[in-house]
Amino acid sequence: MKLSILIFMSLLFSLSGISQQVYSKKQPFAHTYSIVARDTVTGEMGVAVQSHWFSVGTSVIWGKAGIGVVATQSFVNPSFGPRGLNLLENGLTPKMAVETLLELDEGREVRQLAILDVNGNVEAYTGKNCIEAAGHIVGDNFSVQANLMDKNTVWPAMAEAFKNSKGTLAERMLVAMEAAQNEGGDIRGKQSAAILVVKAKSTGNSWEDRVVDLRVEDSENPLKEMRRLLTIHTAYDYMNKGDLAVEVGDNILAKEMYMKAQELNPENLEMKFWYAVTLTNNGALNEAKAIFKNIFKQNSKWKELTPRLIKPKLLTISEEQLQEILKL
Numbered sequence: 029m030k031l032s033i034l035i036f037m038s039l040l041f042s043l044s045g046i047s048q049q050v051y052s053k054k055q056p057f058a059h060t061y062s063i064v065a066r067d068t069v070t071g072e073m074g075v076a077v078q079s080h081w082f083s084v085g086t087s088v089i090w091g092k093a094g095i096g097v098v099a100t101q102s103f104v105n106p107s108f109g110p111r112g113l114n115l116l117e118n119g120l121t122p123k124m125a126v127e128t129l130l131e132l133d134e135g136r137e138v139r140q141l142a143i144l145d146v147n148g149n150v151e152a153y154t155g156k157n158c159i160e161a162a163g164h165i166v167g168d169n170f171s172v173q174a175n176l177m178d179k180n181t182v183w184p185a186m187a188e189a190f191k192n193s194k195g196t197l198a199e200r201m202l203v204a205m206e207a208a209q210n211e212g213g214d215i216r217g218k219q220s221a222a223i224l225v226v227k228a229k230s231t232g233n234s235w236e237d238r239v240v241d242l243r244v245e246d247s248e249n250p251l252k253e254m255r256r257l258l259t260i261h262t263a264y265d266y267m268n269k270g271d272l273a274v275e276v277g278d279n280i281l282a283k284e285m286y287m288k289a290q291e292l293n294p295e296n297l298e299m300k301f302w303y304a305v306t307l308t309n310n311g312a313l314n315e316a317k318a319i320f321k322n323i324f325k326q327n328s329k330w331k332e333l334t335p336r337l338i339k340p341k342l343l344t345i346s347e348e349q350l351q352e353i354l355k356l
Contacts, residue, residue, distance in 0.1 A: 059159060059176035059216075060084055061208045062099040063186060064144040066169040067197040071228025072239055073097045073144060076201040078221040078254075080214045083245045085222025093237035094146055094230035096122070102140040102158045102175045105133060112143050122151035140164070142171045146228060167191065172204065178212030185211040198225050198240045198258055206251055221250035223258070263292035267299060270306070279310050297323050301330050305337065309344050313352070321356040331356075 060079030066072070075089040075097040090109030091097040096116045100108035108129050115125035122143040130136040130153060137155040140162065144150045148169035154162055162175035165187045172186040189207030193200040201223060209218065225240040242257050244250040270285030286303040293299060301323050307316035324331040334353060337343035343350070 060088065060101050060214065061172070061174035061177065061182060061186065061205065062088060062101060062142070063170060063172045063190060063201050063204050064097050064099050064142045064150065065171075065190065065197060065201055066144060066146075066148040068148065068169055070197070071146070072197050072225050073146065073228070074197045074201050074223065074225040074240070075099050075144075076198075076205055076221070076223040077101070078205050078209065078213070078218060078250060080216040080219045082220055083243070084220045085224070085243045085245075089222050089224050091224045091226040091238075092117070092230075093227040093234075096143060096145040097224070097226065098144075099142045099173065100139070101173070102155065102162070103135060103138040105129075105135065105139055108133075108139075108141055112141075116143070116145050121145065122149050126151045126153050140173050140175050142173050144169075144171065172208075174208065176215055177208075178215045182208050182211045182213060196225075196262075198223050198242075198261075202251070202254060202258060206255075209251055218250055219247065220245050221247075221254045223254065259292055260296075263289040263296070263299065266292070267302070270303075274306055274310070282306060282310075297327055297330065305343055308349070308353070313345070313349060317353065317356060320353055324356055 060077055060081065062075065062077040064075045073091060073096060075091055077084050077088045077099060087104050087106045088099055088101050090113060092113045095113055098109045098112040100106065112125050112129060115128060120128065122145050125143050126141055129141065130139065133139065137157040139155045140153065140158055142152040142164065150166050150171045152164040152166050152171040152173055154164050154173065158175040161177040161180040161182065163180060163183055164171060164173035165183055167187055170190055172183045174183040185207045186204040190200055190204040193203040222243040223240055227237050227239060230237050240261060242254060242261060244253045247253045266285045266289035270282045270289065273282035273285060286306065289299050290303065300319055304316040304319040331354060334343065335350060338350065
């Protein structure tokens with residue numbers, strides 16, 4: 029049965045134009061720690077990584093809504109990403125997908141691989157020649173894996189942090205990576221990080237299927253920068269929810285969402301500006317004036333922008349009301 033699956037998948041890869049990649053010295057390093065995980069409430073699936081290597085997310089993390097996520101690292105075989113997702117999409121379990129990919133790979137003993145599917149099934153592998161400290165832990169709806177670590181307590185610390193964390197899937201995966209770094213992390217240091225979260229069900233539009241897609245390509249402290257970016261991402265998510273509330277006429281919910289966004293990103297003038305615009309469009313011009321005045325004082329370009337919103341009907345007020353704003 030196993031042999032027939034391997035033959036079938038070899039043919040599938042050939043027909044799809046995806047070549048089998050074998051071990052060579054030209055393959056990129058991606059010694060690192062990573063996590064694949066599923067949110068049991070939302071069904072969202074995620075993968076996150078940090079490494080002392082430039083742009084680690086480019087080769088290590090892969091995901092597809094409604095299908096699964098893949099982390100391929102150590103002496104990384106990037107083809108494991110798209111091929112692993114292809115295998116899941118064609119009905120294989122993560123265990124079968126990992127076995128198939130490794131069977132066809134001559135460099136399997138220096139690979140590290142983790143695959144999680146839409147049902148939360150997980151399989152992980154650490155080759156016997158991965159640079160120590162190296163290992164993985166498969167848990168309930170998640171797996172953590174690491175190689176070239178400062179010590180062998182890094183990935184257990186990740187697992188415990190993830191299990192005990194709360195919040196969104198992206199937040200929980202970041203907490204796990206921060207725990208890894210606090211435990212010593214990569215023996216070489218740190219440079220880049222990435223987080224990808226995809227939906228439980230595909231919308232049919234790839235541009236809508238990614239819940240979070242953040243990367244820090246080169247930084248002295250990539251996880252600190254990732255936390256900053258994730259905070260901003262969350263703030264803009266509240267802004268989007270506020271916009272949707274406005275569209276359905278729920279101004280109370282809209283105000284709540286906009287305020288949450290500003291609490292997370294209080295120095296962002298754009299968030300304040302569009303909040304003021306929304307207030308104005310909903311008949312709260314007096315409340316909006318104080319916000320506009322503060323924004324214009326800090327950056328006059330926002331005042332210059334304001335009348336340009338009339339033509340596309342993003343600002344639906346009279347000329348007299350517009351002039352009241354512009355005199356601030």
